[in-house]
Amino acid sequence: MLNIIQIPVLTDNYIYLLHDPVTGETAVVDPALGQPVLDVLNEKGWRLTYILNTHHHWDHVGGNLELKQKTGCKIIGAQSDRDRIPGIDIGVSEDDVIALGGHPARVISTPGHTSGHIVYHFAEDGALFCGDTLFVMGCGRLFEGAPEQMWNSLQKLKAMPPSTRIYCTHEYTQTNGRFALSVEPDNSQLQQKMLEVQRLRAENKPTVPSTIEQELATNPFFREDSLALQKTINRVNCLPVEVFAEVRRLKDTFN
Numbered sequence: 001m002l003n004i005i006q007i008p009v010l011t012d013n014y015i016y017l018l019h020d021p022v023t024g025e026t027a028v029v030d031p032a033l034g035q036p037v038l039d040v041l042n043e044k045g046w047r048l049t050y051i052l053n054t055h056h057h058w059d060h061v062g063g064n065l066e067l068k069q070k071t072g073c074k075i076i077g078a079q080s081d082r083d084r085i086p087g088i089d090i091g092v093s094e095d096d097v098i099a100l101g102g103h104p105a106r107v108i109s110t111p112g113h114t115s116g117h118i119v120y121h122f123a124e125d126g127a128l129f130c131g132d133t134l135f136v137m138g139c140g141r142l143f144e145g146a147p148e149q150m151w152n153s154l155q156k157l158k159a160m161p162p163s164t165r166i167y168c169t170h171e172y173t174q175t176n177g178r179f180a181l182s183v184e185p186d187n188s189q190l191q192q193k194m195l196e197v198q199r200l201r202a203e204n205k206p207t208v209p210s211t212i213e214q215e216l217a218t219n220p221f222f223r224e225d226s227l228a229l230q231k232t233i234n235r236v237n238c239l240p241v242e243v244f245a246e247v248r249r250l251k252d253t254f255n
């Protein structure tokens with residue numbers, strides 16, 4: 001089994017430490033900071049093998065250079081973003097397979113939030129590290145992509161096995177859920193999910209990971225097919241990508 005540790009940092013970021021107990025190899029996904037990672041490595045007695053970056057934003061690569069300098073780890077990121085990922089050693093692109101000890105992960109290109117965004121799918125472990133592409137009941141803002149690009153990226157994630165666990169980089173779930181309810185108020189699974197989310201957050205517990213199955217039932221960016229949603233946003237009989245674009249536009253100004 002891949003050992004996965006979730007480290008909350010900054011206001012709403014999660015850093016993930018992955019450890020293969022058989023080989024001792026250890027990776028960190030999107031280290032916003034170095035020190036909190038070093039602390040856990042120390043406590044566990046683990047040595048860092050890799051940094052896996054999903055994209056170049058500072059809250060995902062901020063700890064790269066410190067961790068590389070202090071541990072000698074190798075940094076993996078999108079080949080197309082070599083110029084923007086500090087300290088990158090290994091550039092990867094769509095369908096490349098990397099391995100953490102005995103655990104393979106496929107690289108999937110998901111442009112939209114940024115042009116070079118990638119995600120790491122550990123299919124055998126049923127785990128997806130999706131950075132800022134997919135959030136619990138939400139998706140990343142379109143900083144460097146058109147709606148069509150992000151929609152295509154999300155289709156790749158939507159098609160994964162329903163039991164796949166979604167490890168995203170931010171705890172945006174409560175706000176995302178309020179927005180989701182605004183566009184699909186009668187979705188009973190969504191209502192249920194929000195009660196659970198509110199309970200978890202009241203206890204200061206993470207709402208991440210979620211699963212593809214839960215997202216299919218509750219995430220408005222996965223639910224272009226919902227007639228109720230289409231009606232709320234006045235996009236009945238439109239293309240799925242047009243429904244998606246309107247949901248994204250509405251979310252950008254929701255508060």
Ligand code: ZN
Nearest residue numbers: 055057113132
């Ligand atoms: Zn980002």
Ligand code: FE
Nearest residue numbers: 057059132169
């Ligand atoms: Fe981010």
